[in-house]
Amino acid sequence: QVQLVESGGGLVQAGGSLRLSCAASGRTFSNAAMGWFRQAPGKEREFVAAISQSGGSTVYAESVKGRFTISKDNAKNTVYLQMNSLNPEDTAVYYCAIGGVSPKNPAYYPYWGRGTQVTVSS
Numbered sequence: 001q002v003q004l005v006e007s008g009g010g011l012v013q014a015g016g017s018l019r020l021s022c023a024a025s026g027r028t029f030s031n032a033a034m035g036w037f038r039q040a041p042g043k044e045r046e047f048v049a050a051i052s053q054s055g056g057s058t059v060y061a062e063s064v065k066g067r068f069t070i071s072k073d074n075a076k077n078t079v080y081l082q083m084n085s086l087n088p089e090d091t092a093v094y095y096c097a098i099g100g101v102s103p104k105n106p107a108y109y110p111y112w113g114r115g116t117q118v119t120v121s122s
Contacts (some may be wrong), residue, residue: 002026002111004096009116012086016120020081022096022113032099034079036070037106038092038118045095049081050103059103063089086120094118 008020022034035050049070050059058070069082079096094116097109 002098004098004111004113006094006096006113006116009094009118011119011121013121014087016086017082017084018086018118020083020094020096020116020118022079022081024077024079024096024098026098026111033101033103034072034096034098035100035103035109036079036081036094036096038090038094039115040092043092045106047104047106048094050100051079061104083118086118088120088122090118091120092118 003025005023006020008018010018012018033050033052036048037045038048039045047061048064049068051070051072055072060068067083067085072079095112097112099110100108102108
């Protein structure tokens with residue numbers, strides 16, 4: 001019923017920027033919040049940022065505040081993650097998800113994309 005497709009990942013140098021996109025299809029998009037999570041090799045999936053259905057409120061992990069910005073375009077059914085001042089610790093597979101009622105808890109997101117790789121070199 002719901003499909004999420006991430007894009008925009010790649011290899012960048014420390015201090016550089018990337019803009020991730022997540023295109024969503026399905027009826028739940030109009031009713032649900034959306035979030036970004038990331039997972040590095042050998043680590044658990046962790047919360048990065050979330051945005052309300054209307055786009056009126058956002059939540060960020062402490063590690064990315066001031067560097068990352070989440071936004072959305074409801075007309076295009078797309079959510080974005082602008083990532084600035086990247087460092088090697090940001091290297092991970094980044095996933096978008098839809099359906100969160102508790103913004104930072106992955107258990108409340110029933111639908112996930114396949115992920116896009118972000119690699120930051122020193």
